[in-house]
Amino acid sequence: MASHFSSLSARARAAAATSGPRELARQLVCNRRDFLRNAAGLALGGAMLGPRAMARALAPRKKRKVVVITFGGGARDQETFAPEGQENIPHLMRELIPQSAFFTQLVNHGILGHYVATASLVTGVYETFNNFAAVPPEHPTVFEYFRKDLRRPSSDAWVVAPSNGFNRIGESNHPSYGGGLGATVILPKHLLSAAMSGATSDVDHLLRDNYETPFYAPELGGREFELQQLEMLLKLSVDDFKAHARTLSSPDELSVYIARQLMRQVAPSLLWITMHDIDIAHAGAYSLYIEGIRRTDRLCAELWQAIQTEPEYAGNTTLFILPDFGRDSDDDSGGNGFQHHRTGDVISRTTWMMALGAGVRPGVVFDRAMESTDLVPTIGSMLDFSASLAQGKPIPELL
Amino acid sequence: MLPSDLKPEQFNGYPPAARKLVTGYVGALQRSPLSFVPSLLREVIEYDFKFPPERKAIENELANLSSLSPEQMKEWFQEFAEIKVSTKLENVDWVNSPGLFVEQLSAHLWATRQLDAFRQAAMNYASRLQAVAAPEPPPVPRLGIAVIGQGADTHDEPLFRKLRAHGGYFSRVNPENGLEALLNAVAARAKAHPIPYGHWYIDGGREANHDPALTCVSYNALEPARAVLLRKMSGEIGKAGMGPEMLRTRLAQMRPADLGMGKAEDEVLDRFQVKLLTEGSGTQIFSTTFAQWAARETLRRAQPVTLLVRFAPRQRQRPMNELLSGLRPNADLDPAGSLVDADMGAYYTYLNQQRLSGAEKSSFLVWFEGHNEALAIGPAMPRGTESSSPTDLKQLLTWAI
Numbered sequence: 001m002a003s004h005f006s007s008l009s010a011r012a013r014a015a016a017a018t019s020g021p022r023e024l025a026r027q028l029v030c031n032r033r034d035f036l037r038n039a040a041g042l043a044l045g046g047a048m049l050g051p052r053a054m055a056r057a058l059a060p061r062k063k064r065k066v067v068v069i070t071f072g073g074g075a076r077d078q079e080t081f082a083p084e085g086q087e088n089i090p091h092l093m094r095e096l097i098p099q100s101a102f103f104t105q106l107v108n109h110g111i112l113g114h115y116v117a118t119a120s121l122v123t124g125v126y127e128t129f130n131n132f133a134a135v136p137p138e139h140p141t142v143f144e145y146f147r148k149d150l151r152r153p154s155s156d157a158w159v160v161a162p163s164n165g166f167n168r169i170g171e172s173n174h175p176s177y178g179g180g181l182g183a184t185v186i187l188p189k190h191l192l193s194a195a196m197s198g199a200t201s202d203v204d205h206l207l208r209d210n211y212e213t214p215f216y217a218p219e220l221g222g223r224e225f226e227l228q229q230l231e232m233l234l235k236l237s238v239d240d241f242k243a244h245a246r247t248l249s250s251p252d253e254l255s256v257y258i259a260r261q262l263m264r265q266v267a268p269s270l271l272w273i274t275m276h277d278i279d280i281a282h283a284g285a286y287s288l289y290i291e292g293i294r295r296t297d298r299l300c301a302e303l304w305q306a307i308q309t310e311p312e313y314a315g316n317t318t319l320f321i322l323p324d325f326g327r328d329s330d331d332d333s334g335g336n337g338f339q340h341h342r343t344g345d346v347i348s349r350t351t352w353m354m355a356l357g358a359g360v361r362p363g364v365v366f367d368r369a370m371e372s373t374d375l376v377p378t379i380g381s382m383l384d385f386s387a388s389l390a391q392g393k394p395i396p397e398l399l
Numbered sequence: 400m401l402p403s404d405l406k407p408e409q410f411n412g413y414p415p416a417a418r419k420l421v422t423g424y425v426g427a428l429q430r431s432p433l434s435f436v437p438s439l440l441r442e443v444i445e446y447d448f449k450f451p452p453e454r455k456a457i458e459n460e461l462a463n464l465s466s467l468s469p470e471q472m473k474e475w476f477q478e479f480a481e482i483k484v485s486t487k488l489e490n491v492d493w494v495n496s497p498g499l500f501v502e503q504l505s506a507h508l509w510a511t512r513q514l515d516a517f518r519q520a521a522m523n524y525a526s527r528l529q530a531v532a533a534p535e536p537p538p539v540p541r542l543g544i545a546v547i548g549q550g551a552d553t554h555d556e557p558l559f560r561k562l563r564a565h566g567g568y569f570s571r572v573n574p575e576n577g578l579e580a581l582l583n584a585v586a587a588r589a590k591a592h593p594i595p596y597g598h599w600y601i602d603g604g605r606e607a608n609h610d611p612a613l614t615c616v617s618y619n620a621l622e623p624a625r626a627v628l629l630r631k632m633s634g635e636i637g638k639a640g641m642g643p644e645m646l647r648t649r650l651a652q653m654r655p656a657d658l659g660m661g662k663a664e665d666e667v668l669d670r671f672q673v674k675l676l677t678e679g680s681g682t683q684i685f686s687t688t689f690a691q692w693a694a695r696e697t698l699r700r701a702q703p704v705t706l707l708v709r710f711a712p713r714q715r716q717r718p719m720n721e722l723l724s725g726l727r728p729n730a731d732l733d734p735a736g737s738l739v740d741a742d743m744g745a746y747y748t749y750l751n752q753q754r755l756s757g758a759e760k761s762s763f764l765v766w767f768e769g770h771n772e773a774l775a776i777g778p779a780m781p782r783g784t785e786s787s788s789p790t791d792l793k794q795l796l797t798w799a800i
Contacts, residue, residue: 031633084560111509132643280716283681284688287739288716330747333754336695337747339680344514 032081032104032352032365042102045364045397064358065269065317066379069303070118072162072252072275072296074327074341074348079293081352088293091301092354096321099362100354108349108372109327112341115165117324117372118274120180122169124376124390136168136178142376143170143183146270149385155233157183158268160259162276163253169274174389183272188258192245194227195238203262234261249295252277256299260306267312270383275299281327284339304356318360318382320375322353355398366397400489402436405429410493417446420458425732427465430472433489434482434504434517435524436618441497448670450596450701452534459532475527478520482513489800495513498651502644505739533756537704539592540760542800543752545694546709547741548767549604550734558738558767559774562747566763566776566799567784573791574769579609580792581707581766588705596667596701603690603741604711614701616672616693618711624658625683628676631657632683650677671700680711685713687737691744708748709768710741717722749776762799766792775799 022168063207079085090110110120113131123139143157159170167190171182230236252275259273278292300321307313328335329347341348353375356362359382373392380387381394421428421443428436442449442457447456467475472690485507491527493500502701508514548554559568582600589598589612600609602617609615635649655661655669658676681688685712694708712732745765752761773792776782777799 109512126512130506130644283685284679284691285681285685285713285716285736285740286743287733287736290739291736330750333699333751334690338743344509344518 010266032077032102042097042363042365045101045361045366053319063316064383065267065271065313066320066383067271067303067307067313067317067319068121068273068314068322068375068379069300070121070272070274071300071321071323072277072292073114073279073281074112074325074351075278075293075296075324076327076338076347077296078330078331079290079338089297091297092321094218095301096304096356097354100356101360101362101364101366103202103353103355103366103370103395103397104371105367105369106322106351106353107369108351110372112344112348114276114279114324115163115169118166119169119371121322121324121375122272123172124373124387124392126373126391132165134165134168135173137172138174139170140174140177140387141170141182142379142387143270143272144177144181145172145376145380145385146383147181148177150183150383151191152269154180154184155266156268158262158266159183159185159272159274159297160255160262161185161187161274162255163187166274177238181271185264188254189251190256191227191230191258192241195230195241195245208219223356233266234258235265236261250277250292252292252295252299256302259303263306263310267310270379273303281338282340284336286338307357316358319356320353320379321356322372322375323351324372326351360398366396370395400431400493402431403429405494412446412495414447417443417750420461423753424461424465427461427467431464431468432476432479432482433484433493434520435476437493437497437500437504440494441501444495444497445670448667450667450671452702453700455691456534460528463528463531475524478516478523482508482517482520483511499648502648503574506644536757536760537702537755538594539588539704540762540800541704541752541755541757542585542588542706543698543748543761543763543795544585544707545741545745545748545763545765546578546581546707546768547745547765547772548734549710549736550712550732551738551767552734554735554738554767556739558742558772559745559765561743562749562763562765562774562776564783566774566780566782567786568772568774569790569795570772570787571789572766572771572795573789574766574771575791577766577792578709578768581764581796582607582609582613583709584793584796585705586612589613592704594704597703598701598705599697599701599706599707601690601693601697601706602711603686603709603713607709613707614668614703616668616675616697618689621672621676624660626670627658627674628653628683653677669754671696676740683741686711687713687744690741691747694744694748695751698748698755702755706748706752708744710737710744712737713740762796764792764795764799 059267077085080089103376110117110126111128111131116127116131119137122141123137124142127138127139128139129135129138146152147154147157153340161169162166167185167187170185172178191393230238230241244257245254248257255273255275259271262268264272275296277290278296280292304319307317307319325341327338327341328343329345330337332343332345335343335345371392373390374395375388375392377387377392377394378398381399405425405428407425410418410421413421423545423703446454446457484504488503488507491500492501508517513576585598585600586609589610593612596614598613600606600615602615604617605619606615606617632646635646653673655666655673658673660669660673675682675689675693679688679692682692690708690710694706697703697706712734714730715733749763752763760778764773764775766773773795775795775798780799
């Protein structure tokens with residue numbers, strides 16, 4: 001008999017009865033680990049010591065930089081790290097993973113909506129606000145800890161975000177923080193829209209917003225990046241910006257272009273770039289979802305290349321790449337496979353993280369479970385600030 | 400209000416058949432927890448417009464609920480009873496707006512980190528229900544057919560990759576009159592086994608000539624309704640305070656007449672089609688998404704014994720707001736991307752068919768329209784095999800079934 005709880009496929013029930021979610025997670029992790037070991041020749045890192053000494057030797061603390069990329073909008077193993085998915089991530093596989101410490105089991109126990117999940121990553125606390133509300137995080141962000149503890153100027157912490165809905169991501173409303181201590185948030189699409197003065201027909205493809213709820217674009221409030229700063233900070237004329245934008249094919253390409261300009265001209269020590277192209281999956285077209293993954297793979301490699309070639313970043317920067325969460329399993333009848341992330345199943349909650357660059361032992365796979373909220377305390381340990389209100393714990397393998 | 404406060408007259412707003420059904424089970428509902436009851440009522444309130452297997456499932460579930468002893472009730476619903484529901488949710492009119500309650504409960508479960516516990520409770524409940532009243536086997540083994548790639552000349556990646564392990568791949572299929580042969584085959588099944596809503600033909604474009612014994616849904620036939628819907632969505636979104644959740648609620652309230660439908664004298668089918676457009680994400684703009692989702696919902700809800708879904712090329716990707724505006728009805732098509740979409744859609748159709756009763760005897764065929772490639776799955780078809788012998792679709796069907 002079919003129950004009104006349509007999320008319960010026979011297979012999921014059988015899996016739960018015989019294996020349970022933990023077993024499913026373990027299998028997922030084993031698949032990732034074995035695939036990476038076979039395909040990329042990585043070593044298992046369980047017994048290895050953390051690279052703290054190496055990190056200290058590599059870069060003086062005052063110059064240490066961290067760049068975080070969220071691997072846009074959630075991608076599943078079968079389209080990425082599973083054998084049949086590797087063709088979609090050639091840059092991650094061939095160029096980045098051999099240089100990285102790879103964590104196979106990053107679990108997100110929070111709400112699987114992109115804004116609130118990214119806010120949870122940024123605060124180290126599972127935020128619970130309405131994903132579609134234009135509100136700031138409730139808990140201090142990594143940018144506030146960083147700037148307050150280390151007395152850094154606003155120019156040293158930046159967020160490049162894809163959607164106008166992310167405009168409050170840089171600063172919390174926490175009474176002990178907030179109040180001008182956050183990151184400056186660049187919304188490249190907002191910037192482009194302003195630069196085009198409404199004549200956007202030839203760059204419309206760069207302005208598409210929030211695939212699940214495309215019309216929804218909250219009124220921008222908070223600390224916007226003003227157009228005149230395009231020229232003052234990024235040293236980009238409006239005309240050059242518009243001309244270059246016309247050569248790009250997606251919002252994430254626009255984000256990466258802005259991020260690279262930011263790295264070159266401002267060189268912030270803490271830079272957070274949120275990709276989102278993959279989330280076209282919500283429209284249900286598998287080919288467009290795959291295109292998004294392939295583009296994100298390429299853009300991650302471009303940013304890593306930029307880190308290695310920009311003098312301010314080369315040799316002293318740690319790069320983190322991680323999805324905010326996964327997408328629904330094909331086996332859960334309550335979802336519709338790749339299209340959404342609504343079931344809260346193991347596949348949609350269990351994702352991965354790679355760390356590259358300064359302070360990271362390359363070519364190692366770590367299997368143990370950790371949480372999405374561990375990232376902020378880890379960055380705190382790397383940069384010498386305390387994420388005192390974060391729920392997560394520093395990742396010892398990176399300290 | 401809690402379920403224990405329920406009274407029969409509170410269901411006066413339900414459609415006639417639903418009201419008659421549910422008032423016989425008020426006692427059973429009174430004994431059930433609030434985290435459970437509204438999701439059942441969400442189905443009950445639509446009872447009058449459900450397909451026969453859905454009606455049967457609701458009747459069986461209510462009867463089972465009513466038959467449980469106090470000890471069994473505790474055993475079945477302990478996990479649901481442990482879910483903490485807010486006072487705000489208690490105050491929602493969950494009898495008359497169970498869908499709204501379930502939507503708000505979902506947000507509450509996510510925010511309070513009770514989703515996993517609820518999910519586990521639901522899985523355990525479904526397992527128990529399955530054990531006491533397993534679904535009946537279909538009167539005839541099910542047959543699913545996916546026709547993909549209309550308008551595509553070739554493909555970069557091998558086709559049917561996810562399905563190959565389940566059946567036989569054929570590389571020299573005669574494509575001549577292929578679609579006609581398949582439609583004739585499903586029509587013959589419909590005539591041989593007349594079952595209400597038992598035999599379906601879904602087309603992601605303009606439907607081909609077909610036997611009226613088939614229940615047909617097509618993307619092109621719904622174009623006027625899609626246009627009205629897109630205009631309404633644009634209007635709604637422009638209103639002050641409108642957000643995605645409010646929009647979803649408004650869409651869920653739409654009825655066939657709101658979209659210019661309701662003249663076909665089949666309200667069950669009309670409501671089903673409205674839901675395809677209002678509950679499906681992307682079904683309003685991409686024909687491949689429409690075809691896949693329509694096949695999924697048909698299998699989940701109508702549980703047909705025969706389903707033929709034909710994918711058609713979707714429009715190229717453009718800015719989402721422009722796609723939703725519907726301003727360019729003759730937009731460029733993307734046959735190559737649509738073939739990739741449809742290949743995955745065929746796999747999902749197979750998975751959804753296999754979730755139904757009688758899966759071990761079911762058959763499935765997928766064909767690259769107008770070309771020589773097909774794959775057949777069935778009880779008699781060796782798995783993971785390939786054949787380069789000349790054949791045709793009619794022959795493949797006889798092998799697969």
